[in-house]
Amino acid sequence: MASLALLFFLIISSTFLFSHAANLQLQSSTAQDESFTSILVSQNGLDFVKDLLVNKAISSIIPLQLPATIEKSARIPFLGNVNMVISNVTIYKIDVLSSYVKLGNSGIAIVASGTTCNLTMNWRYSYSTWLVPFEISDEGRASVEVEGMEVGLTFGLENHEGTLKLSLMDSGCYVKEIIIKLDGGASWLYQGMINAFEEQIGSAVESAITNKLNDGILKLDSFLQSLPKEIPVDDNASLNVSFVENPILSNSSIEFDINGLFTDMKNVPAVSKNYRQIRQPSGFCTDQSKMLGISLDEAVFNSASALYYDAEFMEWIVDKVPDQALLNTAGWRFIIPQLYKKYPNDDMNLNISLSSPPVIRISEHKIGATVYADVIIDVVEADQVIPVACISLVIRGSGSVKIVGNNLGGSVKLDDLQMSLKWSKIGSLRMYLIQPVMWTLVQTVGIPYANSYLGKGFPLPIIRGFTLQNAEIIFSSSKVSVCSDVAYSESDDLDQVLINIR
Template identity: 50%
Template sequence: MTFINDPHYGNSSIEFDINGLVTSAVAKTTNLQKHPQLSLACGGASKMLLLSLDEDVLNSALEVHFKAGSMHWVVDKVPDQSLLNTANWKFIIPRLYWNYPNDDMLLNISMASSPVIRITSEKIEATINADMVIDVVDGKEIVPVACISVIVSASGVVDALGNKVYGRVGLDNFSLALKWSKIGNFHMSLIQGVIRVFLNTVCMPYLNSRLGNGFILPVVHGFTLQDVYVLTSAEQLTLCSDVTFNASSLTSLSRM
């Protein structure tokens, strides 16, 4: 991170502009050439602290996780467990059942590219491009039988409490394409309804459980954000807050 421009002094505030991206420990990156002039007036109320994140910062964090190979998920349990058995697909994908009658299945999901976040004044949008490999558990062997490209459009909102920011997301739309298959060609329209149920009952709740854990904001030790106001605008997420200080935290830190 880099401090840019000179500090802006007000009657009761000092404003700093900080420029930077999230990157891995071994990667190098150039600074953004965006120098927004921020105001400490947020939602009509003056706040002690303003933290503004450009969507490029969030996307750079997602890219770090993508390149690290951490965006991978194997699904072996769903609310309707019969969906993960070939018998339930007998009339939808006949060759799947003929080749592997009454076998359990796994869904091996990995990102085909880094997710992309777009921030607007109304909401935060995300585009997720994933490959979903259908694996059949044939005895002790796991056999990949087909791969489906799934592109998901989702949107959500952000909230904050204390020194954490939380989010929740919902499905907007999705598209499917068959990438390869060992069980013959089958039209995506045949499985679209099942995939919609899967996205709404498994994927979205999973994402919301992760987002619901919250992400810690970079706040100085001993300080706690209070009465946080979250605002989205074109390409930016802004958090305005008052700050409380715990003197005992400073005392404990000085003893270390």
């Protein structure tokens, strides 16, 4: 009964743990290079992330000071040589009118068009003329508005030893028009001459923004490859979420495939690695407008059950139940008379152990599980534990799930319970009399224990600051998928990532 509770705990919790990190080498070569978990980001999801990152990136790079001081000399009739200098050119505002992200076989392109930016700068003139015996100079501030600017980059994503490698394929910035307005000094006199700097200012803006893009891509690539390659679940288990193959790009979505299986922290291989993996078509969400889809193969759940079975965690001693009469031979006097006759009014324990890893199957309508367990009936007499009989159980259950905030909650119910006598020291047992008792124990102990966890739910792999909206759960042959839109509120985690790539 407790085995059923733990089983469904593993079923639900393993659904989410896969996404929190990256890659742990599995001991089985048959499963190591296969994908059992897919993450699909649709065009709407890409647009949402693009808008968010564009706004965050703008706020993280301004103010941006252009490093160059621009000088220019000109010979003007009657005045002689005029030296013109602009310095401390700083971009303090950027507005993006429109932007888009486009996927293709060559990579991912992000383009911002109709962009404007505002700059400030210092200007200074000096010249000497034969009309006066000393140098004439003037200086002031200027405001600059850059209009019709286009900024774009194209980058590729590929699997590099289980992590994502980002490579810059192209980047650039094009300035269409510059408007300069001078303040201070005899600005009305020099306005025409300062316009001669338009080309140099435009080139400096284009170069500064392009360099910033290039630096950001390099640092983002370094950040991606430095992500941890394993996530511990507990002291015994980790999850292999290494990327398998390259991301799959279509004209409207990008799919990431990861291994997703549980593996032993102590490098002890699980009993069975013959997981069957069926390639799931990219469109596993029926509503293609959903931003995000996460699909898990039943092999993820079976790897968890095999691992914990190998680690001998699926053994329990049950000595407390709601009806304590069930753990005293007096409560069994009409069910197993010979037990009560031989051990009258003695306390009992139920020693439960699984005879094989639980088997999880996912169909189009539900998650089902089959648990094979042995229940040894123990009599406790004068601090001595006496095994008297062993009953083999085949427990079949099913679960329902629902989204609660960013959690996946649900409940489990018992579908079927079959029994057979494995051995007995007290003679033949009437199994048809024992079956209702075992059913009651599973219903009153195992199921409530499991549902107490499942009702609270377990967190989905959502970055802090993001929340699921209008989520739906879809079951298919051997797969369970969560399809959802997302909303965003301010998150320190995302801000920290953007700081890291500045």
